[in-house]
Amino acid sequence: MRGAETFFIDLARLIVTWLEKQGMSPLVADIVLLVIQFICIAAIVTVNIIILIWLERKISGFIQQRLGPNRLGPWGIFQTIADAIKLLTKEDIIPSQTDKIIFRTAPIVFIVISLMLYVVIPFGDGMAIVDLNMGVLYFISVGSLGTIALLMAGWGSNNKWSLLGAMRAVAQMISYEIPLAFSLLGVIMIAGSLKMSDIIAAQNNVWFVFLQPVAFITYFIAATAELNRGPFDMPEAEQELTAGAYTEYSGMRWALFFLAEYTNLFAVSAMAAVMFFGGWQGPWLPSWLWLPIKAYIIMLVFFWLKWTLPRIRMDHLMSFSWKVLIPVTLVNLVVTGCVLQFFK
Amino acid sequence: MIESDFITINVGPQHPSTHGGLHAETVLDGEHIVDVKVHLGYVHRSVEKIAESRTYTQFIPYNSRLDYLATHLPAMGYCQAVEKLLGVTVPERAEYIRVIMAELSRIASHMLFIGSLAIDIGATTGLIYCFRDRERIMDMFEMTSGQRLIASYMRIGGIAEDLPEEFYPAVKSFLDDLPYMLDEYNNLLTGNEILQARLKNTGILPADKAIAYGVSGPNLRASGIAYDIRKAEPYSIYERFDFDVPIGSKGDNWDRFLMRIREIEESAKIIRQALQDLPEGEIRAKVPRIIKPEKGAEVYHRIESSKGELGFYIVSDGSEKPYRLHVRAPSFINLGVLPLISRGGKLQDLIANIATLDPVLGEADR
């Protein structure tokens, strides 16, 4: 069991010692290791997304009493791969009136930003690529950069639907950034640190979801809005804006947006697991299995919500953020502070 | 000061939630709608002109292509119009079967309304559940007429074939399950706070405006006017059945949505009574094979279709083909109020407004 637990850490150490034996300085060896780690992350993320997309289609199928994909491979598991191949081989269409540079870079920016989130996620005991001492802050600030990519996509497309979608995205993501950060603040106050490993360590005895239930709910709602997922999928809103900011995108460029959304989804769910469900802590299984399990369960709830609820209206969405979520999170903060002071 | 301008966007004809080929030229101030202009004609198939080159019997299958979601209703309206022109009395049993079929069509149409409204405001699963239940009605149509969507079952003077044996248990179990289906819609959609927030107080159509624009059917009743042609001017045998005409109070999207759910219940009531009283006997009156009404004879017959007042105006020139046939299509006239109820709302309300007006573009464009 011990071997399984530290498998990846041992592997990394092995690589570093081997590199140093080849005559590399420790600094270069560390950089090489980081590159390897990032490639691994990219690979894991890709495979993960393939599973996620398949899972969402399966779950939505089951909810709707269908079977979902079931033709390619057992239970249709290769459907996403077939779709990806199809998207890759599609003609790359760039409408003539677009702002070419912005149009091309927007999907790349989006996917890079969503991949950057993975840098601080502790996949297991001591398995964060960088365990920043202000990891949560990094997560929140990098996460909010995605807005720029959507704005670029909407503006660069030179399409009114895209523009409307982009405007909605900006309004929505900025409004929901605040309750998202505020709901995490309660946890940070209890843990007394912005470092992910400290926060997980602080949940040794009791998960923060029991200490901060309100914060968890507000985090969950705000995260749904941040992820542009139903019932808050305003920027895409296929029934209203055809495809919102993605209207003009096709083929692999569109797929990049799609991938980035699922990348974000996993990152945000993993974050929820870290902040509220004890991160990688759990019995029996190795720690690097516990975090994905927890994240997947949270993602199932995301799927469940999306496939049940109708889309909320834009003005309701905004007023919900400013009039409900932010006051609630603020009250939660005050209460947490008072209780902490009282029991100190 | 920031300078701002209106943007004009074309909602449709290639838009996911325009129910066919509706084109709403929308002027937006941000997310607010300044004006809507409806352009029609994308599904125009010149049905009225086709009628002039078909005999009276040959035109029957084209009727279901008007309102393909409530297949038996237009066909019934047309056949009754021709019968009125000829002075034919339809046998009792045929009348009852017609009513059963018409009300089943109405339920099918309203179920699709609920489903399409659900998907238009983003609740995809609601659509699937409604389609699942509507499928049972489609099965019943297949049993009786051999076709699911565009059944040509009505004939001048009666119906094509008698009900098959397997129809009775199917319709009975459907009616028994209907309350559970409605329960499911109510729990999934009607009770949902997000849906209520989106539908309540949006797209308000005041009663006086509704009358002024000639709106009919559930959309008119949602504005609080109890006008149902089945009650106001009973055709067929509707005066024999006991049913209520549900009315709304405000005329907003929410009322229009509720109207459909309650009308499904009322239709089920009518079907139950009709099944109980279903007499034995002939299913088709004696009608000459070649129908030639007298020269200059004309008729206007209207029925309460699932969308509103569906009227057929037929002029005969003494030949075996109608000289002129006009369809008063409720979808077309109901769409007239779309700009009125959408102005001042949000873009998202426009989508809900289109959905609750329930236009069938095949009927609006004809």
Next chain:
Amino acid sequence: MWGSGILKGLAITLKHLFEWDITEQYPEERPNLYPRFRGRLILNPEKCIVCGMCVKTCPNNVLSFTQARLKEGKKKVLTSYTIDHQYCMFCNLCVEACPTGGLYFSHDFEWAAFNREDIKFVYEPDLSHLELASDDAEAGEKGIRASKEDKNEKLINATIIAIRKNPAKALGKILNDESEALKLAEMIGEDENKLRKMAELIVIDKEKAAKVARAFLVKGQKKEEG
């Protein structure tokens, strides 16, 4: 409480998540078709009495056939029968019209094809063992529509002769005025084309003929004046 409706909805979808699917996995599972299902329209040539009722009833000109007569007994036989399925509305009118039950709908619904021609049904029996009435063959082979055209042709010829013989009466039918009719006849004169066109119009559509004749007269008058 706000939110209870959402929870109820979530409960519904959660319940269905664990229910078995209700969809039909089509190629593996075959659909349960009812006896009246309208699949492909099939002709049973043995029962066909070549009456042409089906062709007359079809709203969309899907059906067409050709016929011939036997030399002995003058019995009609089918020489070919075409069902152009791409225009079929499956309205069942032809099946109802057929007096002998020679047409029926099968339960075959899988007939995708790459070419439009492929879904056309053409029945051409081998009639070499039968002796057909040779003089009738050409006229009869075109079927109902052809015979109707023939009838028109005869009428047109008759009308041309009538106009030549007695223009006042023949054209007066459409103009209701004998002097005008004479004038018209004068204008048409010996122009074969104009004469034929007029006769065609009179046979096919009287009202249109009247309109055209009036327009013609007015034009003629203007010419005279200016």
